[in-house]
Amino acid sequence: MFKPTVGPIIGHTTTNHARIFVRGAAQKSAPVFAGIRYRQSGHEQWLKTNFARLTSLQDISEVIVLDNLMADTEYEYQAGWFSTTSAGHTMDSLQELPLQWPQELYRLRTRSSTFSMPRAYFVGSCRYLRMTAGIPSAPQLGDRIFASIAKLAQQADPPVSAMLMTGDQIYVDDLNFFAPDREYQQILAKYRAAFSQPHISRFMANVSTYMILDDHEIEDNWPDKKRSGDDILYNNAISAYEIYQASHSPVFELLDDGRISRHPKHYWYQFTDGDIEWFVTDSRTQRNLSADDRRILDVEQEHALCQWLIHSPARVKLVVTSVMFFPDAKNNGDDAWAGFPGQRLRLLETIRSHRLKNVIFVAGDVHASMTSRLTHSEDPDFEVHTIVSSPLCNSKLLPYASQSSFILDRPLARTAAGEYRQELTGKVISQDNFAHLVIDAKRIRVNYHDRDGKLLQSTDIELR
Incomplete structure (x- = not known):
């Protein structure tokens, strides 16, 4: 063998x-x-x-x-x-x-069935690996952070249940201005190169990974910049995504004979770990950009997410969205939830009206990491948090975001019932990093580490 x-x-x-x-x-x-x-x-x-x-x-x-x-x-x-x-x-x-x-x-x-046990997870996104003529250029730059993640996983107490990779695991469009990859075999080659580097390969062989795509698995800001002929690109990119990212997720149904189905109905999914539950959204492939019904999530997914938020008995509910839920970016913010304010407000009002607690939005995308909190001017019981971790490895062609990159000086939304007000709960981290979450009975501790494993910042989110 x-x-x-x-x-x-x-x-x-x-x-x-x-x-x-x-x-x-x-x-x-x-x-x-x-x-x-x-x-x-x-x-x-x-x-x-x-x-x-x-x-x-x-x-x-x-x-x-x-x-x-x-x-x-x-x-x-x-x-x-x-x-x-x-x-x-x-x-x-x-x-x-x-x-x-x-x-x-x-x-x-395997997962523990005991609800009271502390759980731990890693979160990361945006791992840049440039390919030149089909060969990775300086692949160690995009791989070395996984040596640090794996080392921490070996030492972690409680044990790390899984890593959530929240988007841009590969960059199909890394040479977008010169010769972007569009052919099926080219995209498959990117996945093979990205997932077979020594440190990430060793890590993923020993720790569960859950993945969801973002735009660079297809094309920058997809589908906003979609052009004539891009349907072929999309089909090629999605076929490769299903093989290398979706196939080992809960998206594919487990059949009675022990095999998995190869016909996913959608790319969003849920999974449970004791009294902690995750809802991993597909905030990229089912967008509606029409002016009369702008949606970042399709109707079925929004309904499923709301029903899960309302009816799930989980003590902590973590919602993964590959793009920022809040705060909004000053530049290009419409590619994230800022461009879909009506749907975002419906979700917030669902959380507030049903008095839901311990809802956390987990995201990546922006090439900066941070934690933030959303409150309501007239409802002291309302509180929602975000945990953002990005990037695992940046491109020299892209700047890191900083605190000045985000809109923090005005409410996120206003309604007749009051204002949704946002604030950072820690510093904005502008370097390669990953997040280590530890969830116990009282809090979520968010530890950000640099690519060498050094602790950059630790923030506690108190659970209610």
């Missing part, structure tokens, strides 16, 4: 199952398979080996599901791929092959 060409990537993980992405390599006409075997950490006996056929339809990749796992348990696993001379192999006959597994040993931890 050979080491995966991309992966393994641990995706959606629950108390009893985990999804792991693995890519091999095409072997002319020979069938190609991937395999994962696993056991509880500290045990010698392998519990099971799962195999999957790899085809060109998924760029020689597949998501293998490990099922019937025990809650709050650490497992170790090995992953690899191989080809055979026989096209007639079944999943049962593959079990009989004398395979020599790659030496690398990885670990995953």
Whole structure:
């Protein structure tokens, strides 16, 4: 067996199952398979080996599901791929092959079903990796921060449940003014390069990652700058996104036979970790830019989000939106929620009218990191927070944002019932960074670290 060409990537993980992405390599006409075997950490006996056929339809990749796992348990696993001379192999006959597994040993931890336990997460976005003639230019610049993230994950207490990658995991349009990538194979090559760098590869093989796209997975400010002929670009970009980012998320339905469906109805999704729940929105692909019904979320998604906010019993509700919910940017703010004030106000009024507590919006995009709070002039019970983390690796072509980049000196919105007033709750960080969130019974501690792992700032959000 050979080491995966991309992966393994641990995706959606629950108390009893985990999804792991693995890519091999095409072997002319020979069938190609991937395999994962696993056991509880500290045990010698392998519990099971799962195999999957790899085809060109998924760029020689597949998501293998490990099922019937025990809650709050650490497992170790090995992953690899191989080809055979026989096209007639079944999943049962593959079990009989004398395979020599790659030496690398990885670990995953299932979720705990205990509600009172503290949880921890990483958040990051905007990881720039320039490609020149199909080859990454100085890839270590976009990879080194993951060495620091992985080191912190190994030391973290409580253990880190997952990393939320909130957009711009790749830049399809990194050479937009010269020769932007538009072809399917070019975009696939970007994903292979971005996800196979040594530090991010090692990290994603040991910690669950949840991803959502933003504009640079397609084109800058998509769809505002959409031109004639861009439908082909969109289809190519979305097909690649489904393979490398959506496939291991909860977007794809888990079938009775242990495989996952390949027909997602949408790209937004939810997942639960004890008494903490996440709603990861798709704030990019379903926008309506018409003047009479501007929407950053489509009708179905807005309804699902509101119903989840109102009816979910979760103690803490975190809403991921790849673009800023608030505060608004002075320049190009209309690409974020500032350009969709009616829909944003409906969400805020839903939260306020139902007296919902501990709602946190998590975002990226702006090449700066910050925490901020929104209150209401006439309703002392209303309070909403944002946590923003960006970028993991900036391009020298783009400036970092600073405090002066945002509108902070006037209300976010006004209604007959009062004003929504915003304020920063910490400094704006203008350098490469990632966020480490620790959620316990009383607070969310937001720790921002630089690319070398040094603590830059720590802010507490008190839970109510």
